[in-house]
Amino acid sequence: MDTKHYGAGYLQDTGDFxxxxxxxxxSPFTTIKEGLLADLxxxxxxxxxxxxxxxxxxxxxxxxxxxxxxxDHAKAGSDGISNVNFVQGEVYQLDFExxxxxxxxxxxxxxxxxxxxxxxxxxxxxxxxxxxVVIVETIWNSLTFYTQHVSIEAKICHYLTEEKVNxxxxxxxxxxxxxxxxxxxxxxxxxxxxTRSKEEANRYLFLDSILLEMFEKGKLSQAEFEEFQQTLKxxxxxxxFLVSMNLVIALAKK
Numbered sequence: 001m002d003t004k005h006y007g008a009g010y011l012q013d014t015g016d017f018x019x020x021x022x023x024x025x026x027s028p029f030t031t032i033k034e035g036l037l038a039d040l041x042x043x044x045x046x047x048x049x050x051x052x053x054x055x056x057x058x059x060x061x062x063x064x065x066x067x068x069x070x071x072d073h074a075k076a077g078s079d080g081i082s083n084v085n086f087v088q089g090e091v092y093q094l095d096f097e098x099x100x101x102x103x104x105x106x107x108x109x110x111x112x113x114x115x116x117x118x119x120x121x122x123x124x125x126x127x128x129x130x131x132x133v134v135i136v137e138t139i140w141n142s143l144t145f146y147t148q149h150v151s152i153e154a155k156i157c158h159y160l161t162e163e164k165v166n167x168x169x170x171x172x173x174x175x176x177x178x179x180x181x182x183x184x185x186x187x188x189x190x191x192x193x194x195t196r197s198k199e200e201a202n203r204y205l206f207l208d209s210i211l212l213e214m215f216e217k218g219k220l221s222q223a224e225f226e227e228f229q230q231t232l233k234x235x236x237x238x239x240x241f242l243v244s245m246n247l248v249i250a251l252a253k254k
Contacts, residue, residue: 021136021191021247025105026051028132028251034058035102038126040091040119041065041109045074045084051105052084059102064089091119096126103127107136110170110177120181127254133183135250137171139190142246143205147235152220152228156210159219164210174250183252195243198236205243207232 026047029037032055039048042063052061063086065071074086089095091106092115104123110116123133140160145153161168178186193204201207208229215225235241 018191018193018247021249022047022050022107024189024191025107025134025136025249026054028134029055029103029105032059032102032131035060035128036096036100037061037103037105038094038096038101039063040094040104040106040123041112042074042086043067043070043107045070045077045086047105047107048074048084048086049078049081052078052081055083057083059083060085062087064091064094066090092122094122094126098125099128101126101128102131104131104133105136106134108138110135110137110174111140111165111167113170114166116167116170116177117181120177120183124182124254129254131254133178133252133254135174135178137174137248137250139171139246139248140165140168141172142244144244145232146242146244147228147231149224149228149231152224155219155224156214159214160210163219164213171248174248178250178252183254186250186252188251189249191247191249193245193247195241197241198232201232201241201243205245207243 029051037051037055037059039051039061042048042065045063048061048063061084063074063084065088068088071086071088078084078086091109104127113119127133141157143157143160147153175186175188195201195204211220211225211229214220215222232241
């Protein structure tokens, strides 16, 4: 299903919220002094632009996304930066030659794919030998609200991992998927995303929208929906609100 709730503004906002994670995801590319670097599922182009500025003019960064509106946004935001370009395309069939690319990065992309193995094979094809691939993914089943409603929390996690997101277990399976497709030297790091108010949870996780969607689809009863919302409201008003979720960075080489 995987109906997205985000647009350019959301992607820019979460980029600011997760600065340290992003900086860590850029670091494996610092040894690349020339050639091409591909940012797949580039969205607004923020990361591709950051990488282009960081790596210098000898490295050409190509951002790829299937969403034409996001590509237009990325192009507008990169005006004047000569070593970054953005193209609309699908990650299942990338317009690069075999082993042409010196590095590949993707952030919160694999979770949306209906055929992730096809994407992994394509990335392996375009990546040069010994070169890095970096994947940032969400661990949806780690979402925790810290309430007494553990059964409702379990339903929310189940909905997100099994129904809402196309590939909700993508982050959990990265090591296996990378090794199965020929990549080596897999390393993982985790980061915890924390929101401390209901406003933040709505801004970054679309909490109210997800809960309403579950209620309208019969995944939560009216009593569960109202009780959970009331609990979150009380926690927010008393300064006890906390929602956390893990993200993972996987680094590997061809």
